[in-house]
Amino acid sequence: IMVAIQLNNRRLAWVSLICALAVLYAIFPSNRLKKKFNRRLVYLTPLLVVYVVVGTGRTEGIFKPLRSLSSATGGEGEKDSSTRARDYENLGVVVLLTQHPLMSTGWGHQYTPLTKWYTVESAFKETWSVPHNNLLMMACFNGALGFMGMWIVFPVGMYFAARTYRVAQTPVERAIAASSIATATIYWNQVFGDMGFISFTPAFVMASSLAAAGRMATHSGAWPTKGKSLPAAPTGESGA
Numbered sequence: 659i660m661v662a663i664q665l666n667n668r669r670l671a672w673v674s675l676i677c678a679l680a681v682l683y684a685i686f687p688s689n690r691l692k693k694k695f696n697r698r699l700v701y702l703t704p705l706l707v708v709y710v711v712v713g714t715g716r717t718e719g720i721f722k723p724l725r726s727l728s729s730a731t732g733g734e735g736e737k738d739s740s741t742r743a744r745d746y747e748n749l750g751v752v753v754l755l756t757q758h759p760l761m762s763t764g765w766g767h768q769y770t771p772l773t774k775w776y777t778v779e780s781a782f783k784e785t786w787s788v789p790h791n792n793l794l795m796m797a798c799f800n801g802a803l804g805f806m807g808m809w810i811v812f813p814v815g816m817y818f819a820a821r822t823y824r825v826a827q828t829p830v831e832r833a834i835a836a837s838s839i840a841t842a843t844i845y846w847n848q849v850f851g852d853m854g855f856i857s858f859t860p861a862f863v864m865a866s867s868l869a870a871a872g873r874m875a876t877h878s879g880a881w882p883t884k885g886k887s888l889p890a891a892p893t894g895e896s897g898a
Contacts, residue, residue, distance in 0.1 A: 792855035821880035
């Protein structure tokens with residue numbers, strides 16, 4: 659997978675991977691090894707600060723990770739035309755949100771860009787209806803109330819997955835819960851950084867993760883239910 663990410667040459671993929679691993683580490687139960695590792699991280703903090711201060715804006719190979727992160731987050735010294743286009747696009751979307759904070763224009767409408775100097779309208783005619791930052795798109799076209807109505811499924815699903823991870827009795831339950839949380843983290847990165855919300859593959863993967871999180875919550879007892887358990891699959895057939 660890491661080779662594929664490198665060949666694809668997408669900074670967002672590396673950011674998503676790092677964020678997913680960080681979230682998984684955060685939910686991992688505290689033990690002696692984790693406490694020891696946390697102490698080592700505290701000791702390394704001053705060195706990391708020095709690395710960032712010295713390496714900002716430098717081009718030497720040792721500072722390549724810092725330079726890549728800076729360009730991915732829009733550091734002033736690393737902005738190219740693509741990054742600036744995203745900045746102007748995001749600002750235009752935010753303006754629409756401030757004009758209609760609670761209930762906005764709805765899907766199918768366009769926002770007013772601050773400038774058309776950076777545009778891909780000739781290749782993507784829906785550019786003013788589908789901003790690259792799909793998270794801001796959901797907010798600006800639906801307002802705060804509409805956005806909360808759509809987005810609430812994600813924190814609820816991850817709540818179920820986190821509860822399952824804490825009480826899971828088998829490796830399978832823990833693996834499914836952890837995978838659901840990691841998938842959501844990657845999905846959020848993709849939706850915020852690019853057009854993840856309107857793509858079929860992220861939608862199908864995220865839907866499967868949400869379904870698994872909910873199913874494991876009742877299966878493991880993390881979310882008690884008074885209903886009957888699902889019947890076992892007939893002999894010779896596989897169960898979902």
